[in-house]
């Protein structure tokens with residue numbers, strides 16, 4: 001039996017680094033299915049988890065891809081997704097090192113080629129974004145979490161069994177065409193114009209940033225979808241154009257004190273990631 005899935009493109013790094021945007025751009029290519037955080041597929045049939053954590057963010061439970069996704073005995077998730085979507089490349093933005101190691105091992109027994117995109121972003125922007133979502137956690141703890149995820153991802157990238165490419169969120173946002181072109185060249189596919197404006201394309205991601213996903217045309221009004229966003233976040237994304245915009249909110253959100261705390265814990269790691 002010929003394998004339908006030819007390549008798996010992992011998007012690793014820390015949360016809040018723009019992986020939803022990069023994933024939607026990749027998934028806009030007719031040969032690529034963007035699975036979102038495919039690791040959440042472990043919860044597909046777990047009714048104890050909230051719906052938004054275990055179904056397609058756009059469609060909800062009645063998703064043509066994830067709904068009743070059957071896997072043949074011994075079949076990996078990526079093969080099941082490629083068979084169902086007809087797309088030979090699957091992108092997965094799960095950040096968990098445990099999940100990534102499991103998938104890399106499983107794929108090693110198949111003919112699929114693994115690729116790793118290490119998505120980096122200024123740690124101060126990541127911490128400001130995490131603090132917006134989890135304000136009860138201290139800046140110090142957010143900074144420690146970022147630095148340790150970066151270290152763990154570096155270690156994984158060092159032993160990854162396929163091509164590894166570094167992608168900067170800030171470059172993706174300011175020079176999207178050049179950045180996406182370097183990724184499509186790596187994957188051996190053409191740059192499709194819709195990758196630079198993925199908002200009108202069909203997408204079925206698990207997990208990820210609901211704000212970015214809310215820019216998908218019609219996404220918020222889909223019956224059964226779980227893309228409700230509220231409060232300040234809603235205000236930000238309602239005023240957001242359907243284009244790629246560099247998010248530098250951290251510069252006004254982090255106080256001098258917060259930046260000093262960040263530097264103490266993660267300043268050294270951030271030397272390779274700071275965007276000035």
Ligand SMILES: [Zn+2]
Pocket residue numbers: 056057058059060062063064065066203204205
């Ligand atoms: Zn869906």
